[in-house]
Amino acid sequence: xxxxxxxxxxxxxxxxxxxxxxxxxxxxxxxxxxxxxxxxxxxxxxxxxxxxxxxxxxxxxxxxxxxxxxxxxxxxxxxxxxxxxxxxxxxxxxxxxxxxxxxxxxxxxxxxxxxxxxxxxxxxxxxxxxxxxxxxxxxxxxxxxxxxxxxxxxxxxxxxxxxxxxxxxxxxxxxxxxxxxxxxxxxxxxxxxxxxxxxxxxxxxxxxxxxxxxxxxxxxxxxxxxxxxxxxxxxxxxxxxxxxxxxxxxxxxxxxxxxxxxxxxxxxx
Amino acid sequence: xxxxxxxxxxxxxxxxxxxxxxxxxxxxxxxxxxxxxxxxxxxxxxxxxxxxxxxxxxxxxxxxxxxxxxxxxxxxxxxxxxxxxxxxxxxxxxxxxxxxxxxxxxxxxxxxxxxxxxxxxxxxxxxxxxxxxxxxxxxxxxxxxxxxxxxxxxxxxxxxxxxxxxxxxxxxxxxxxxxxxxxxxxxxxxxxxxxxxxxxxxxxxxxxxxxxxxxxxxxxxxxxxxxxxxxxxxxxxxxxxxxxxxxxxxxxxxxxxxxxxxxxxxxxxxxxxxxxxxxxxxxxxxxxxxxxxxxxxxxxxxxxxxxxxxxxxxxxxxxxxxxxxxxxxxxxxxxxxxxxxxxxxxxxxxxxxxxxxxxxxxxxxxxxxxxxxxxxxxxxxxxxxxxxxxxxxxxxxxxxxxxxxxxx
Numbered sequence: 001x002x003x004x005x006x007x008x009x010x011x012x013x014x015x016x017x018x019x020x021x022x023x024x025x026x027x028x029x030x031x032x033x034x035x036x037x038x039x040x041x042x043x044x045x046x047x048x049x050x051x052x053x054x055x056x057x058x059x060x061x062x063x064x065x066x067x068x069x070x071x072x073x074x075x076x077x078x079x080x081x082x083x084x085x086x087x088x089x090x091x092x093x094x095x096x097x098x099x100x101x102x103x104x105x106x107x108x109x110x111x112x113x114x115x116x117x118x119x120x121x122x123x124x125x126x127x128x129x130x131x132x133x134x135x136x137x138x139x140x141x142x143x144x145x146x147x148x149x150x151x152x153x154x155x156x157x158x159x160x161x162x163x164x165x166x167x168x169x170x171x172x173x174x175x176x177x178x179x180x181x182x183x184x185x186x187x188x189x190x191x192x193x194x195x196x197x198x199x200x201x202x203x204x205x206x207x208x209x210x211x212x213x214x215x216x217x218x219x220x221x222x223x224x225x226x227x228x229x230x231x232x233x234x235x236x237x238x239x240x241x242x243x244x245x246x247x248x249x250x251x252x253x254x255x256x257x258x259x260x261x262x263x264x265x266x267x268x269x
Numbered sequence: 270x271x272x273x274x275x276x277x278x279x280x281x282x283x284x285x286x287x288x289x290x291x292x293x294x295x296x297x298x299x300x301x302x303x304x305x306x307x308x309x310x311x312x313x314x315x316x317x318x319x320x321x322x323x324x325x326x327x328x329x330x331x332x333x334x335x336x337x338x339x340x341x342x343x344x345x346x347x348x349x350x351x352x353x354x355x356x357x358x359x360x361x362x363x364x365x366x367x368x369x370x371x372x373x374x375x376x377x378x379x380x381x382x383x384x385x386x387x388x389x390x391x392x393x394x395x396x397x398x399x400x401x402x403x404x405x406x407x408x409x410x411x412x413x414x415x416x417x418x419x420x421x422x423x424x425x426x427x428x429x430x431x432x433x434x435x436x437x438x439x440x441x442x443x444x445x446x447x448x449x450x451x452x453x454x455x456x457x458x459x460x461x462x463x464x465x466x467x468x469x470x471x472x473x474x475x476x477x478x479x480x481x482x483x484x485x486x487x488x489x490x491x492x493x494x495x496x497x498x499x500x501x502x503x504x505x506x507x508x509x510x511x512x513x514x515x516x517x518x519x520x521x522x523x524x525x526x527x528x529x530x531x532x533x534x535x536x537x538x539x540x541x542x543x544x545x546x547x548x549x550x551x552x553x554x555x556x557x558x559x560x561x562x563x564x565x566x567x568x569x570x571x572x573x574x575x576x577x578x579x580x581x582x583x584x585x586x587x588x589x590x591x592x593x594x595x596x597x598x599x600x601x602x603x604x605x606x607x608x609x610x611x612x613x614x615x616x617x618x619x620x621x622x623x624x625x626x627x628x629x630x631x632x633x634x635x636x637x638x639x640x641x642x643x644x645x646x647x648x649x650x651x652x653x654x655x656x657x658x659x660x661x662x663x664x665x666x667x668x669x670x671x672x673x674x675x676x677x
Contacts, residue, residue: 086558102558104551106619107544115548116559124540129485136487149292 015078017042017208018063018094018177023072025058032058034232034257036072040177040208045199047211047223047240051252054229056212060179064096065089077176093176099185101166105155109147110135112154113169138172139164142201146194160191167198177208184218196222216245233257289491306664307613307628310657314632318639325642328515335513336451338634339522340365340584341601345608345626346533347401347577350570352609353537353550355618356408356415358574360422361605364400365582366430366597368393372583373592374433376444386446394579400426401575402568409567423602430596439593442586450525451588454518460510463524468503475499522584526627529580533573534623546570550618581605600651607654608633611661617669632657 016039025033033055040046050056061067063074065086074081076092083089089096103112110128113135119127135150144164147157154162163183170178180199184192199222203209213219219226219240226238228251235255238248297305318325344361351358375382375389384392400422407418434440442448455463475495482489489495513519537543548556549563557563585601586592610616611632612625633654640650 087560098558100554102552102555104548104555104619106551107547111544111548115556116545116561118541118544120541124542126539126541126544127481129481129487132482133485133487 014041016040016075017077019075020059020063021073021075023059023062024070025055025062025067026070032232033062033069036229036232036234038063038227038234040210042176042208043203043206044224045203045209045211045222047213047219047226048229049213049216049219049226049248049252050229053231054252055232056229057181058232059229060096060181060210060212063089064094064179090173093174094179095170095173095175095177096179097163097166097170097181097183099182101162103154103162103166106153108153109139109150109157109165112165113138113172115169117173134172135168138168141205142168142171142198144168144198158191159187160194163187163191163195164198167195167202171202171205171207175207177210178202179210179212181212182214183211184213184215192218216248219248220245228252228255230255230257286491286493289494304613304624304628306661307611307625307632311628311632311635314635314639318635318642321639322642325639328512329517330638330642332454332513332516332518332520334634334638335523336520336588337638338630339451339520339526340581340588341604341608341634342526342626342630343529343584344578344581344601344605345612345630346529346623347574347581348605348609349612349614349621349623349626350533350537350546350573351415352614352616353546353618353621354567354570355550355616356567356570357419357606357616358401358404358415358422358571359419359602360400360404360426361419361574361578361581362602363423363426363430363597364397364575365578365585365601366592367400367426368397368579368582369586369592369596370430370433370440371396372447372586373440373442376442376447377440378443386444389444390447390450390583393583394576397579397582398572398576401578402572404575405568405571408571409564415571427597431594434592434594434596439591441591447583448587448590449521451520451522451584452590453521454513455521455524456518457514460514460519461507463519464506464510467506467527468499471502472499522588525580525584529577530623530627533577537623542566542569547619550620552619604630604633604654607658607661610665611657613661613665615665615669616662617665620669629661 019039021037023033023036023038024031036055036059038048038059048056048059058067062069063083065083065088068084074083081092083092104115107115110132114131119131121127132150139147139150142164147161147164154165157165167178167180167183183195183199187195196218199209199211203224211219211223223240226240226243226248227234228236228238228248230252235257236251324330344365347361348358371393372389374380375384375392376386377383404418404422407413408415479489479492479495510519537546545556545561545566548559548561549566553563582597586596608629609621609626610629612627612629614621614625636653636657637650640653
């Protein structure tokens with residue numbers, strides 16, 4: 001059984017859910033990204049690591065449509081797509097949870113989950129009941145159980161709970177790829193564990209999860225694979241199970257730009 | 270059968286009255302004071318003036334109070350929306366004066382542009398709404414601070430009023446429709462019928478809400494509490510009408526205020542527009558990223574501010590049966606803003622309710638009315654109102670800080 005499964009899913013032929021090929025982006029004279037390849041498969045957590053200025057945020061913003069890339073292709077679900085703005089990304093099912101979470105503290109959990117996409121009738125009247133029902137359903141499916149009332153303002157939630165709300169909002173819209181920018185940066189130990197469990201949960205539900213983090217401990221706890229960027233270039237892609245923190249740290253600080261076997265862009269085209 | 274269901278629901282542990290009271294107490298400790306301070310403060314003020322002068326609680330004074338506060342409350346509703354965005358509108362008082370001037374000009378008998386009273390009112394408030402939209406555009410599109418834009422508006426519209434009625438100094442309003450806005454009192458039966466209709470509407474709305482939540486299988490509010498609130502509202506409504514009926518009857522001006530309150534509360538709390546106003550006031554950047562057009566929301570809110578200032582101006586003009594050079598002057602601006610703030614709307618944006626316009630105006634008007642009744646000078650009135658305003662803002666600041674600390 002396990003054998004058969006392993007045979008039908010050899011890593012090399014799985015089509016990535018989201019893939020970028022040869023992405024370059026410069027800001028004036030500064031080359032932020034140079035010929036970067038990146039991919040995430042459905043059902044996996046792909047960590048994106050690198051030192052400050054390595055190009056992680058730039059790459060994410062290119063994928064999310066906040067920046068337009070100077071060169072490069074984006075493939076989604078095996079088809080080439082173009083992303084000109086955040087709306088294109090959202091239409092494909094790519095959601096980004098930024099570090100500041102973008103929650104309105106004065107609104108409650110349901111109101112934040114539906115912010116800007118409220119269910120309403122032709123008069124603009126809000127339909128609270130279905131929104132509340134769907135919110136609690138979504139949070140339950142993510143096994144977020146620590147929020148006692150989804151009608152309390154987000155201001156009264158803990159950091160981990162706020163992160164859960166932001167993630168819940170991202171996945172509620174039939175999204176297929178969720179990009180998390182430093183989700184554990186401001187959290188304590190228990191809260192971090194809670195959020196990492198949630199991250200794992202997302203991948204287990206079949207979403208492609210991109211996790212940006214400075215914390216290698218967190219990365220090794222949930223990631224399936226790890227992409228390392230250095231000075232705007234690819235330096236390595238590791239299988240979590242076959243690497244060590246030392247190896248990753250070495251790649252982050254002294255990695256040599258290279259394109260890793262198995263991610264050669266010419267192959268599938 | 271349904272009653273049994275209701276009873277079963279009411280005693281469900283997570284939703285019992287005891288549990289609700291406990292949660293409310295927790296929220297209170299965390300700094301979410303709600304309307305509690307204002308209710309306690311108002312009770313204290315009423316008790317004080319009644320102790321000083323028994324005439325304070327007569328039906329005659331009560332109907333007086335209702336017509337006195339109608340204009341300020343109306344303008345303060347617009348202020349609530351502006352404050353919810355975290356902005357300010359200093360032009361409201363003179364914009365209301367402009368509405369008064371327009372209405373007065375348009376009803377001058379045999380004047381070249383005389384129109385029916387109701388049409389005059391419509392034109393006046395449309396123009397003031399446009400004034401609001403214009404000022405809002407400077408804030409929303411060009412990013413000029415609202416304080417400066419509306420300060421300029423304050424000067425400009427005061428100038429316009431002086432320019433238009435500078436020569437004659439006063440325009441008498443003879444149109445019956447316009448004057449009735451502030452001087453019509455319902456007969457006893459009509460008043461009671463209105464109270465009955467209002468109670469019925471509220472009950473129907475509440476019932477529809479409960480049924481909708483049932484249908485979607487989510488927890489309804491404690492039904493005993495819901496019923497209690499309904500009974501309380503009905504008692505207040507009928508009480509006010511019966512009390513007013515001892516004298517001239519229930520004033521039309523106050524019915525208009527109630528209609529405004531209900532309508533704008535509905536807009537603020539039950540529509541996507543209202544939700545977006547709260548969102549922009551709470552975190553404009555988050556609202557923008559969620560796809561909300563924050564420019565449009567800002568312009569629309571300043572439009573509401575202009576519209577409600579216009580209605581307020583019409584009420585004031587009707588009450589005096591005239592407009593003069595003082596239209597929109599005096600303490601009107603500060604009274605309207607103070608009313609919203611004293612009522613519990615935060616100056617920092619994102620927190621507050623339309624109802625706070627009524628609560629705050631009630632406090633300010635009660636104090637003003639009471640001090641007049643006791644024969645004290647306006648000096649005392651200003652000092653007391655100032656102290657109350659400071660207390661209200663201090664309370665808001667403290668509660669805001671405690672709410673922030675609670676979030677961890």
